[in-house]
Amino acid sequence: MVLDNLGSSLRGTLNDLRGKSRISEDDIDNVVKEIQRSLLQADVDTSLVMDLSDSIKTRALEEEPPSSTSARDWVLRVVYEEMVDLIGESTELPLEPQTIMLAGLYGSGKTTTAAKMAWWFSKKGLRPAVIQTDTDRPGAYDQSKQMAENAEVDFYGDPDENDPVTIAEEGLEATADADIRIVDTAGRDGLNQELIDQIERIDDAVNPDRNLLVIDAAMGQSAKEQAQEFEESIGIDGVAITKLDGTAKGGGALAAVNETDSSIAFLGTGETVQDIERFEPSGFISRLLGMGDLKQLTERVERAMEETQAEDEDWDPENMLEGEFTLKDMRHQMSAMDKMGPLDQVMDMIPGMGGGLMDQLPDDAMDVTKDRMREFEVIMDSMTEKELEQPRSIGASQVKRIAHGSGTSEERVQELLEQHKMMSKTLNQFQGMGDADMERMMKQMGG
Ligand code: GDP
Numbered sequence: 052m053v054l055d056n057l058g059s060s061l062r063g064t065l066n067d068l069r070g071k072s073r074i075s076e077d078d079i080d081n082v083v084k085e086i087q088r089s090l091l092q093a094d095v096d097t098s099l100v101m102d103l104s105d106s107i108k109t110r111a112l113e114e115e116p117p118s119s120t121s122a123r124d125w126v127l128r129v130v131y132e133e134m135v136d137l138i139g140e141s142t143e144l145p146l147e148p149q150t151i152m153l154a155g156l157y158g159s160g161k162t163t164t165a166a167k168m169a170w171w172f173s174k175k176g177l178r179p180a181v182i183q184t185d186t187d188r189p190g191a192y193d194q195s196k197q198m199a200e201n202a203e204v205d206f207y208g209d210p211d212e213n214d215p216v217t218i219a220e221e222g223l224e225a226t227a228d229a230d231i232r233i234v235d236t237a238g239r240d241g242l243n244q245e246l247i248d249q250i251e252r253i254d255d256a257v258n259p260d261r262n263l264l265v266i267d268a269a270m271g272q273s274a275k276e277q278a279q280e281f282e283e284s285i286g287i288d289g290v291a292i293t294k295l296d297g298t299a300k301g302g303g304a305l306a307a308v309n310e311t312d313s314s315i316a317f318l319g320t321g322e323t324v325q326d327i328e329r330f331e332p333s334g335f336i337s338r339l340l341g342m343g344d345l346k347q348l349t350e351r352v353e354r355a356m357e358e359t360q361a362e363d364e365d366w367d368p369e370n371m372l373e374g375e376f377t378l379k380d381m382r383h384q385m386s387a388m389d390k391m392g393p394l395d396q397v398m399d400m401i402p403g404m405g406g407g408l409m410d411q412l413p414d415d416a417m418d419v420t421k422d423r424m425r426e427f428e429v430i431m432d433s434m435t436e437k438e439l440e441q442p443r444s445i446g447a448s449q450v451k452r453i454a455h456g457s458g459t460s461e462e463r464v465q466e467l468l469e470q471h472k473m474m475s476k477t478l479n480q481f482q483g484m485g486d487a488d489m490e491r492m493m494k495q496m497g498g
Contacts, residue, residue: 060088061089061340064082064085065126068123071121074126079107079111082111082130086130094271096302096305096309099137102137103137107129107130107133110129111126111129134336135333138305138314138335138336141330142263142288142316144329146172146175150257151262151263152261153263154239154264155238155266157237159238159270160294161235162191162195163198163319164319164327165233166195166324167325167326168291168327169181169199169202169231170203170327171317171329173203177230178229179204179205179232179233180204180207180226180229181207181233182206182208182218183196183208184218184222188237191235192210196208201323207226215249216249219256234259254284262287263316264291264313265290266293266307267293267304268293268303269297271302271303274307275307275310278310281311282310293319296320296326315335318335352387354390355388355390359383359387362386366379366380366383376471376474377441377442378471379439381470382428384474426459429457429458430453430454430457430463430467431467433453438453450464450465450468
């Protein structure tokens, strides 16, 4: 998204401050200009941008920076804090039984978000159900049912019923066993009175604990007006911004959040049910500013590891750090990598790696990696148990046999073995590291 540019453009300006211990008005003017340019390009509301600029300027110049803080770090901190302040806290979402209704324009991603949220709550140990009341869009029922299946959550819908209010009422009864009920509604223009009447009636029938507005990140300034209408008719408690994985600008969504005086609850970053993140202001802004988001990264890694382990109960990631790193470990690690999601998203979360570094790679670089990983899988399928456990036992004749069996070439098999050696070496270095070393490394990455 365009807001991503903020990190890379700001970094240049901030680097000019390196080595300085005090900042001048000119310095801060440059930083503020950079921020304004990025935010306005991203469709953020002009008055919001101006307010933000003023507060950054005042604080950076007038407040006394903590001792031993460089000018660069001080400015970065002020920018970070002011932006976190602008975006506000994440929408409160207690992990307890509740009904949540989704509203939004046609195509904004409601149906997808309903299933994603259900998946998210199910990972928190609750029992969610999706209730589909969209009777307008042909295919909404099937899509919703399929996605609920993918998310492995309960589902209620009735393709033969035309009245969404009836479906909503029957849905609540039918899903009485669920803890979390997510009511999806038909897409509507916030300015179309007939549809507004309809959602008000569903709102009355369902009496949800929370109403979330789903907004496509690509939406510009009109998001603000839409948000206003929904806020007036049913009241909006939080916003889910979808399609942040695309080239969307994101600024309109921020204006909508501000307009409804609400907050962001979730971020959608892809088309599958797992592509959802709970919004965390500090991590989000860190990522925007190219400072990385270690918390999200850790969560993703942990989830991917858990899933990989669930597939093969005999495999214990802990062994990898202690004993010898085998080809089996490598295969599991590759599979976990695959589950972490698109590599560019993962990279954005690593401090110092975000902010467009990936943009410098050719578009197909990542696909090649994926293809290569698949090929490695096929090669490993042709290996014996012993070879997987003791890769060092693989000699020239085995390489030949494996290449033949997997329908690849000897070079590819050698490549796989090389890759394994490299990973093994890296891991050895980690094994020799104490916590203090790790901490130092993290600090280096963050700076
Ligand atoms: P609805 O009309 O509001 O229910 O919208 P849908 O849930 O049907 O979504 C419309 C389209 O956007 C579908 O093709 C979805 O796959 C896609 N979509 C939804 N959320 C995301 C997202 O976070 N990222 C991407 N890339 N696509 C999304």
